Amino acid sequence: MHLSKKRTGGLTTNRSLSMYLLLIPGLIFILVFHYLPMYGAVIAFKDYNIFAGSDPINAIFESEWVGLKYWEQLWVQAEFRRAFCNTLVISLMKIVIGFPVPIVLALLINEIRLTGYKRIIQTVLYLPHFMSWAVVGALFLSILGTTGPINAWLQSLGFEGVKFFMNERVFPWVLLVSALWKESGWNTIVYLAAITGVSPELYEAATVDGATRMQKMYYVTLPSIASTIMMMLILRLGSIMAAGFDQVLVMYNPTVYSTGDIIDTYVYRIGLGQLNFSMGTAVGLFNSIVSFVLVISSNLFCRKMFGRSIW
Amino acid sequence: MKQKISYQERVFQTVNALVFLALGLTTLLPFVNLLAKSFSSESAVLAGRVGLWPEGFQLGTYQYVLTEPQFRQSFVNSILVTLCGTALAMVLTCMVAYPLSRGWLRGRRLLILLFVFVMLFNGGMVPTYLLINGMHMLNTYWALILPSAFSVYNMILLKNFFEELPESVEESARLDGAGNMTILLKIILPMSLPAIATIGLFYAVGYWNNYMGGVLYITDPQYKPLQQYLYELVTESQRIQEGMITGDYNMDRDSMNATPDAIRAATIMLSSVPIMLVYPFLQKYFVKGLVIGSVKG
Numbered sequence: 001m002h003l004s005k006k007r008t009g010g011l012t013t014n015r016s017l018s019m020y021l022l023l024i025p026g027l028i029f030i031l032v033f034h035y036l037p038m039y040g041a042v043i044a045f046k047d048y049n050i051f052a053g054s055d056p057i058n059a060i061f062e063s064e065w066v067g068l069k070y071w072e073q074l075w076v077q078a079e080f081r082r083a084f085c086n087t088l089v090i091s092l093m094k095i096v097i098g099f100p101v102p103i104v105l106a107l108l109i110n111e112i113r114l115t116g117y118k119r120i121i122q123t124v125l126y127l128p129h130f131m132s133w134a135v136v137g138a139l140f141l142s143i144l145g146t147t148g149p150i151n152a153w154l155q156s157l158g159f160e161g162v163k164f165f166m167n168e169r170v171f172p173w174v175l176l177v178s179a180l181w182k183e184s185g186w187n188t189i190v191y192l193a194a195i196t197g198v199s200p201e202l203y204e205a206a207t208v209d210g211a212t213r214m215q216k217m218y219y220v221t222l223p224s225i226a227s228t229i230m231m232m233l234i235l236r237l238g239s240i241m242a243a244g245f246d247q248v249l250v251m252y253n254p255t256v257y258s259t260g261d262i263i264d265t266y267v268y269r270i271g272l273g274q275l276n277f278s279m280g281t282a283v284g285l286f287n288s289i290v291s292f293v294l295v296i297s298s299n300l301f302c303r304k305m306f307g308r309s310i311w
Numbered sequence: 312m313k314q315k316i317s318y319q320e321r322v323f324q325t326v327n328a329l330v331f332l333a334l335g336l337t338t339l340l341p342f343v344n345l346l347a348k349s350f351s352s353e354s355a356v357l358a359g360r361v362g363l364w365p366e367g368f369q370l371g372t373y374q375y376v377l378t379e380p381q382f383r384q385s386f387v388n389s390i391l392v393t394l395c396g397t398a399l400a401m402v403l404t405c406m407v408a409y410p411l412s413r414g415w416l417r418g419r420r421l422l423i424l425l426f427v428f429v430m431l432f433n434g435g436m437v438p439t440y441l442l443i444n445g446m447h448m449l450n451t452y453w454a455l456i457l458p459s460a461f462s463v464y465n466m467i468l469l470k471n472f473f474e475e476l477p478e479s480v481e482e483s484a485r486l487d488g489a490g491n492m493t494i495l496l497k498i499i500l501p502m503s504l505p506a507i508a509t510i511g512l513f514y515a516v517g518y519w520n521n522y523m524g525g526v527l528y529i530t531d532p533q534y535k536p537l538q539q540y541l542y543e544l545v546t547e548s549q550r551i552q553e554g555m556i557t558g559d560y561n562m563d564r565d566s567m568n569a570t571p572d573a574i575r576a577a578t579i580m581l582s583s584v585p586i587m588l589v590y591p592f593l594q595k596y597f598v599k600g601l602v603i604g605s606v607k608g
Binding site: 056 | 320323324327328337341345359406410431434435440523546549579586593594
């Protein structure tokens, strides 16, 4: 460590040097674990053969170029088109139905008057966010399984049991409901924070005008957080390609591939399951590029509109 | 300020409170059901008779799970990976966040862009797998620790926090001849304990809950983390339900009076215990941390 004796000026270089040294481990880290795989994505344009080089990394360089071979194959594959459509459908379901839920919850939580009760409710509703999808997947399998309480209840009412995890029409709804159950509570936080920022004067003025609590909620709170809502919506639309890899991988099975298989799980199966590395990389790269364009444009849009963005 | 409460508003308050009671129960009851199942007898679980209270109370399921060698190994693996990973991640994150929080650092904007870019674009699952494979990290703890040992998102949160700290203390230390490292260790870090705690918890929960790392990189049972163990229980029982493979009911599970369903329930409960233990802290710091991050313009 260098402790400079000089007191003023002229220190910039010295001062900076140790700063750059501090950055080196982090830079090496993202270089190896992020930028190297980005380069590795060139195997989407090669016939990757794991034995072409001295090790799997060297093989990336040694494998033969094949241009767009895998990209042309991609669109012919019915499985890929299906995964692509499923990704969009599942994401859109999560947005159209799932997006308004935390907003409504936040508005209603804000109306709870008993502070203690409010805090307990928030504590409970945030809890599932901290559970992994392996836990939540296992939990839903127990609850919705053939011997689970939901089926027992349905049967006691005289209905037929539902095979939630094996019925291709029901399965996307299982994904939606479990995602709602896990994240809706947590997602209220950003709206509750926005509500805290609403000026109390607006409420006082509304009170003077004789507005009820409901009216204040509708005419004061909601418009005040409208820009936050718009921003969250646009950012959410930007991540439409992420339909929930962790979630689907633990919950799906071959009987529901037709409606449950998404791009990420498809990449996982053909790339690492069937060891078709180049094909898997091509699909993954396609996904990355589309996501990148969407995220960038939604952020630019947000910055233009609201002067805010996620970075 | 006391306000006059109209009849209509009292009705609204009551209905609202009841709605949230229902939502709260919807969140908690699945856990209660699992807890009940994990203490119930085999026949009650198989018949689907278990509701919110154990039927035919027994401890055999927990006895089975807790003596199962793979569960114990996986539990130890998860604790090891969580502790080492969080420690490494915190060191790395502080080392990057501090320089990038200083406005006078030349090339700062470019460096930040270099870090932020990896949040927006990734090479994909397959090239990353090949890399881990090529570095001989498959089936090692490294494969579970290293890929998530640095999160740009957490770094940005910490950087933003560092930027908000008052500069006066730092300036006077600099006049006394303190270098960057001294300032970071003696001034910046002690002033940032809440932010450090928040981000440490972010990492720890991330490591504990990560099952994907295991699924992608670990096939050797010796290194499987707990969440992967749970994932495999789930996929296995899914296949049993579909009749794709037959369940091994007649193994030593039977002598313990435990069904796969109850075993899964007990495993879920046990793997959630660490999260439940830190949850009070999580609640306190996470909300704060998220708010710190989100108000940044």
